[in-house]
Amino acid sequence: MDFDDLLYVMALQHVPNLGDTTSRKLISHFGSAKKIFSEKTSSLLRIDGIGKKRIEGLYDKIHLKAAEQELKFIQSNQIKVLYFEDPDYPEKLKHCPDAPLLLFSRGNIDLKKRRIISIVGTRQITQHGIAFCEKLIEDLAVLDPVIISGFAYGVDITAQKAAVKHGLQTIGCLAHGLDQIYPKSHKKYMAQIENNGGFLTDFWSSDKFERNNFLKRNRIIAGISEATVVIESAEKGGALVTADIANSYDREVFAVPGRPGDKYSSGCNGLIKTQQAHVLTSAADIAYILNWDVEEKQSVVQKQLFVDLEQDEQKLYEFLKDQGKTELDHLALTCNFPTFKTASLLLNMELKGVVRPLPGKLFEVV
Structure with a gap:
């Protein structure tokens, strides 16, 4: 233009x-x-x-x-402007009815033909939430997704720092113009984010910084990605607004379940209870629901010599190593696991690069 x-x-x-x-x-x-x-x-x-x-x-x-x-x-300030009819404008966002006319960006953003997920949640993230978020992104790294978030305290910055750690592209969607950064304490992360993705906003430098901007920004977080993941949330909050917007766009939503009574699990539990989100217990759930081709990506990733397997995963691995190609139901019966659990374990193991699926519900060691 x-x-x-x-x-x-x-x-x-x-x-x-x-x-x-x-x-x-x-x-x-x-x-x-x-x-x-x-x-x-x-x-x-x-x-x-x-x-x-x-x-x-x-x-x-x-x-x-x-x-x-x-x-x-x-x-x-060398800011890139994306018009909604430009080929570089985010493809999924383009089809949202309230997509921004213009997006302003800074950094090294590349969204063409990429797997993209948004990760959101409370600013008051717990230690459990931090551990889950970091593990989730570590396990997803083999699939090379782009991680979208809002660069805020809590879940947002935890996800984006983990993405940088594992060499993934990450994008911060801002609720203000590119003349400032909020929160100011996150300024120290800007260079890392820009080197591994960047920042997006539809606000001008002259726009006032106000609370409603965050709600408006959330439509970009929800619309730009294939799915929105809610790690932790209270009964009310911006993360639930983002999940609601994602559902209105007919996108997948995932929520991490928590113990009844835990303040920052109540929002996630509510999403699951009202069938507004899939239960998220591991990276395998995302790969399965979004139908990401694990084997295709792993063909270009060198197999790790030493992979940490959970106890149940190790049991399946040893059986497949000894017996060779085995059908899913037989594997579940022999190892004394429910079929649904066996399928989930195998997806996790696919993500780790130690097994691969074959036609006819067969699996074998890589």
Whole structure:
């Protein structure tokens, strides 16, 4: 998109009552943002859903002046701008009805043909939550997913630090412009995040920093990914809002179950109880529900010489090593495990690169 086109798209974005959905409708109808500003009011009002309130102040020159000022900031800070029709605009987000007209990014973001999941949760993460989050990302690393979060305290920063540790791309979706960072204490992580992904936002540097921005930001976290994972959450909170948005986009949602009565498990337990989320107990659950091809990815990953197996996994491994190819049901019966547990254990073992599935529900040691 050239400078002139971008200027008018940003001017359109600056009009208070339009919003992203209405703006996209107008651009689609007239062919470009620039043409909208040269149309008569009567032409605009003939479009279904466009009322006087929507286009109030549209022709005020303040919008172009504001866009010019913001473009100066963008150019001087080497910020990349993604228009919703650009090929680099996140594909899944593009199909959300309220997707942003523009996204502003910084770093080394590459979302083309990638597995993408969002990880969210409470800012008051427990030690159990930290351990689960770190283990989840460690086990997912073989599948090379992109980890999306909000760069906030608690679950967000735990997930993004773990992603960096394991060489995964991670993206922080911000609730403010790229002229600042919140929380300020996370400034020390910015370079690592930008080297391993980056930051995204649809807010301008001139936008006020306010509470409602976080709720608006959550639609990007939910819409950009295949699935949203809630690690820990109280009965109310931004993570549950994100999960609700993800469900409205027909995306998968996962929640980590916890003990009844635990404050930061109540939100997750509620999602599971009301069938708004899949139970998440390990990385294998994500690979199974999202139908990620584990074997395909492992073909380019060198098999580890020493792999830590849980006691039950070790039992299955030793049986398969001794007996060779074995059918799932027979394996479960012989090792005295329920079939559903055996399937889950085998998926975990696939992620660790020690077994592989074969046609006919057969499994063998790699």
